[in-house]
Amino acid sequence: MIASVSGEVIDIALDHTVIEAAGVGYKVMATPATLATLKRGAETRLITAMIVREDSQTLYGFADTEARDLFLTLLGVSGVGPKIALATLAVYDAPALCRALADGDVTALTRVPGIGKRGAERMVLELRDKIPAAPGGGGAAVAGAGAIRGPVVEALVGLGFAARQAEEACDKVLANHPEASTSSALRAALSMLGKTK
Missing domain, CATH: 1.10.150.20 (5' to 3' exonuclease, C-terminal subdomain)
Structure with missing residues (x-):
């Protein structure tokens, strides 16, 4: 089993990244929030789970264990x-x-x-009985707009959009949906940018 992948991020897509380690490019499926933390050309390390099926072997990547x-x-x-x-x-x-x-x-x-x-x-x-209760009460954790903007803009730039274009799309999304999570803000910004192309 491949427990982690470390190396240079050579590609970032909507649902996966490709990390080159020892000359091999590993395609790693990940959440938008995890992908938003990556930057093309930068070194990274993702914790992984390898799922083997009869017709496929797929790596899933995560920020932490x-x-x-x-x-x-x-x-x-x-x-x-x-x-x-x-x-x-x-x-x-x-x-x-x-x-x-x-x-x-x-x-x-x-x-x-x-x-x-x-x-x-x-x-x-x-x-219910297998998962520990999370500390603190309340509903889903939602980061503040300021904490979300950076990773979303970085992810959009990593996907090939111009920095200014990424910033404008992110600002519009967060103005309309200040409670958005990183992943939903990224999806909305991608949708908005897709319509302008």
Whole structure:
């Protein structure tokens, strides 16, 4: 199993990055929030989980071991594959997901693309006792607009957009949606920039 990949970021896309290590380019699937922390040409290290299927071998990358372990725990739920597990971590950070599971918040879990009411109920049932409750109360953790702007602009520049163009799109998104998470702000900015091309 490949537990981590360290090397130069040679490509960043919407759902993955390519990291060159020892002359080999590893395609690593990741959440928008994780991808937003990367910069093309910079050295990085991602904690990974390798999922081997009959017809594929896929690496999933995470900023820390907590997120990777949560991803692997989500895979233990019947009906949850790697794509849904990664989508769950794209919508909720680890503490917010732990809170939703501990509180049995089915409505919050159905916000994840690919998870319906029955899937969310199954997730709560199977994971409620396996996942520690997150410290502190409240709902999903949402970073302030200032903390979100930098990573989103950096991710857009890494994807090939001009810095000024990236800043303007990010500012418009955050002005309209100040409560947006990094991943939702990045998606909205990409959507906006896609319409202007």
